[in-house]
Amino acid sequence: xxxxxxxxxxxxxxxxxxxxVLLAVDCIIFGFDQEELKILLVKRGFEPEKGKWxxxxxxxxxxxxxxxxxxxxxxxxxxxxxxxxxxxxxYSKVDRDPAYRTLSVAYYALIxxxxxxxxxxxxxxxQWFSLKDAPNLIFDHNAMVERAMARLRRRALSKxxxxxxxxxxxxxxxxxxxxxxxxxxxxxxxxxxSKFNSFDILIKLDEKDMSSSKKGAxxxxxxxxxxxxxxEEGFSFKI
Amino acid sequence: xxxxxxxxxxxxxxxxxxxxVLLAVDCIIFGFDQEELKILLVKRGFEPEKGKWxxxxxxxxxxxxxxxxxxxxxxxxxxxxxxxxxxxxxYSKVDRDPAYRTLSVAYYALIxxxxxxxxxxxxxxxQWFSLKDAPNLIFDHNAMVERAMARLRRRALSKxxxxxxxxxxxxxxxxxxxxxxxxxxxxxxxxxxSKFNSFDILIKLDEKDMSSSKKGAxxxxxxxxxxxxxxEEGFSFKI
DNA sequence: ATTTACACGTGTTAAAAATACACTTTTATA
DNA sequence: TATAAAAGTGTATTTTTAACACGTGTAAAT
Numbered sequence: 001x002x003x004x005x006x007x008x009x010x011x012x013x014x015x016x017x018x019x020x021v022l023l024a025v026d027c028i029i030f031g032f033d034q035e036e037l038k039i040l041l042v043k044r045g046f047e048p049e050k051g052k053w054x055x056x057x058x059x060x061x062x063x064x065x066x067x068x069x070x071x072x073x074x075x076x077x078x079x080x081x082x083x084x085x086x087x088x089x090x091y092s093k094v095d096r097d098p099a100y101r102t103l104s105v106a107y108y109a110l111i112x113x114x115x116x117x118x119x120x121x122x123x124x125x126x127q128w129f130s131l132k133d134a135p136n137l138i139f140d141h142n143a144m145v146e147r148a149m150a151r152l153r154r155r156a157l158s159k160x161x162x163x164x165x166x167x168x169x170x171x172x173x174x175x176x177x178x179x180x181x182x183x184x185x186x187x188x189x190x191x192x193x194s195k196f197n198s199f200d201i202l203i204k205l206d207e208k209d210m211s212s213s214k215k216g217a218x219x220x221x222x223x224x225x226x227x228x229x230x231x232e233e234g235f236s237f238k239i
Numbered sequence: 240x241x242x243x244x245x246x247x248x249x250x251x252x253x254x255x256x257x258x259x260v261l262l263a264v265d266c267i268i269f270g271f272d273q274e275e276l277k278i279l280l281v282k283r284g285f286e287p288e289k290g291k292w293x294x295x296x297x298x299x300x301x302x303x304x305x306x307x308x309x310x311x312x313x314x315x316x317x318x319x320x321x322x323x324x325x326x327x328x329x330y331s332k333v334d335r336d337p338a339y340r341t342l343s344v345a346y347y348a349l350i351x352x353x354x355x356x357x358x359x360x361x362x363x364x365x366q367w368f369s370l371k372d373a374p375n376l377i378f379d380h381n382a383m384v385e386r387a388m389a390r391l392r393r394r395a396l397s398k399x400x401x402x403x404x405x406x407x408x409x410x411x412x413x414x415x416x417x418x419x420x421x422x423x424x425x426x427x428x429x430x431x432x433s434k435f436n437s438f439d440i441l442i443k444l445d446e447k448d449m450s451s452s453k454k455g456a457x458x459x460x461x462x463x464x465x466x467x468x469x470x471e472e473g474f475s476f477k478i
Numbered sequence: 479a480t481t482t483a484c485a486c487g488t489g490t491t492a493a494a495a496a497t498a499c500a501c502t503t504t505t506a507t508a
Numbered sequence: 509t510a511t512a513a514a515a516g517t518g519t520a521t522t523t524t525t526a527a528c529a530c531g532t533g534t535a536a537a538t
Contacts, residue, residue, distance in 0.1 A: 014285050015339040018298040020259040023342065046253050059257040062340060066331040090329045090344050092305040100254040101301060103262065105329050173515080190517070191497065213514040215504040412486080429488070430526070452485035453534040 024097075024104040025069045026057035026141065028088070028148035029078070031113030031128060032165040034174060037181045038113065039134060039145060042077070042126040048099045049138040055145075056126065057104065070107040077124050079117030084110045084164040086155075089147055091140050104140075108148040110164035156182045160201065160237050163222040171209050171217040172196070179239070199237065201227040263336075263343040264308045265296035265380065267327070267387040268317070270352030270367060271404040273413060276420045277352065278373060278384060281316070281365040287338045288377040294384075295365065296343065309346040316363050318356030323349045323403040325394075328386055335379050343379075347387040349403035395421045399440065399476050402461040410448050410456040411435070418478070438476065440466040 029040040041053045058073040060066060070085055088106040096102070113128070121127070129135065131149070136142065155161050162178050176192045196202065203223045208216035227237075268279040280292045297312040299305060309324055327345040335341070352367070360366070368374065370388070375381065394400050401417050415431045435441065442462045447455035466476075 015261060015341070018261055019301040021262055021299065021301075022254060022257055023260055023262070060260065060331075062258040062260075063333060065333055066329060066342070087328065089326065090305060092299075092344075094302060094304055102254070103305070105331075171515090188498075189515090190499085193516085194518090195496090213504090214506045215513085215515050217515060410486095427527075428486095429528085432487080433489085434525090453536080454484080454486050454532075455534080456486060 022102040023060040024057050024102050026055040026104050026106050027074050028108040030110050032178050033113050036130045038128045038130050052138045053135045054138045055141045066105050079120045096140050106144040157239050169219040261341040262299040263296050263341050265294040265343050265345050266313050267347040269349050271417050272352050275369045277367045277369050291377050292374045293377045294380045305344050318359050330379050345383040396478050408458040
């Protein structure tokens with residue numbers, strides 16, 4: 001408590017008459033199910049807007065920074081650690097939350113849709129929606145999702161973040177479908193594969209995935225060490 | 240006061256026990272002086288860190304959203320309205336400000352360095368620094384400047400925001416020097432001009448600028464209407 | 479009057495990257 | 509053993525980017 005006391009003493013002259021606000025953290029959680037991008041939403045359990053769909057969120061606590069708060073919120077809903085997450089934007093319209101002056105810092109997260117704790121999300125009345133038929137969301141959460149989607153699209157072009165959305169082993173076709181979903185357009189199979197191979201950051205396994213064809217498709221892994229080494233040598237991922 | 244009362248009543252059950260914080264807004268103000276990028280800094284007039292250089296900032300007020308607060312802060316220092324401004328990132332390390340738990344939302348702004356109110360900035364003990372020899376800044380302000388620079392570099396490639404930093408009329412050479420400053424590398428004169436001309440969003444004036452050569456250099460203006468029309472037709476600025 | 483110095487303005491060619499495009503292979507199942 | 513369904517693979521064309529050098533106009537100096 002010492003530092004807090006000291007802070008409060010120091011603060012009297014300059015800070016104390018300033019307005020204080022509540023800060024929320026809201027997370028746009030993306031997943032990918034072989035065909036399309038999905039987001040995880042919860043049915044809100046309290047007023048205002050009780051019963052409507054919303055992003056998962058929580059309030060920033062005194063002893064946390066925003067990244068920690070976002071991780072806490074995400075972990076609470078999915079049971080997952082070590083998730084790719086990025087701060088997106090801070091929303092501050094005066095009446096965005098009709099109940100109280102609250103600002104919200106939006107984060108987006110990419111998760112392997114197969115890995116989260118299904119019990120936990122059921123318990124939290126959460127549900128995956130494909131982006132196309134997601135319900136209308138409370139407050140400014142629709143705008144948050146749109147901004148997250150735009151950011152994801154941009155990032156996916158310059159960083160191999162797509163791997164966060166895939167299982168550890170994946171086929172070239174899955175990778176391509178993911179990029180098609182992110183970029184919102186069809187890609188040419190041959191061009192896509194030869195471009196990706198030119199990066200030389202994938203490991204081709206001996207295993208095949210037999211679930212999608214009779215012939216079977218080779219599985220690949222992302223070679224993160226090699227990627228990092230290449231980046232240090234000046235390589236930049238541009239798809 | 241009615242809405243405030245109502246808010247406070249509604250809020251009791253769900254919001255009242257949450258921690259509240261102070262929210263600051265800090266602005267990275269970029270200018271361009273024919274040769275290099277500069278930022279406007281102020282000597283801080285109060286504790287903590289009194290006398291050190293910092294970004295200009297202020298606290299968010301109850302009745303403002305962040306954009307409005309950033310505009311207010313900027314106007315207070317430069318006297319300027321209608322400035323290009325963009326929210327950058329929210330900084331939240333628990334001890335970023337040793338005096339009080341304060342988060343800061345950073346904004347960056349682009350201004351025509353010739354236009355601001357020189358009296359006003361003197362009165363506020365502010366000063367322009369070239370990015371290279373800017374002093375060390377308080378708190379996490381150095382990180383803010385770096386992030387702003389990275390954002391500016393990225394944005395300048397996909398939007399013609401450079402014009403915000405130039406006077407209304409400019410020469411091709413000035414435009415090129417600005418892009419060189421933003422991108423941190425020399426560009427080829429012929430390639431630069433022919434690329435820019437291919438966009439067809441400049442108006443060549445009959446006037447010449449005689450200040451930099453005996454021959455004189457034609458002045459240009461940015462054709463914003465034409466640019467906007469083109470964007471609507473699907474044109475995208477990529478330099 | 480002539481020369482000098484200085485930035486202005488302009489086009490072509492070669493290399494690299496992006497795009498368009500179609501057939502053979504494999505194998506489970508009918 | 510014929511079929512169906514996805515896997516896997518290479519080349520030619522177009523577009524974009526990068527590299528590169530010299531004549532012009534004019535004020536100032538001689």
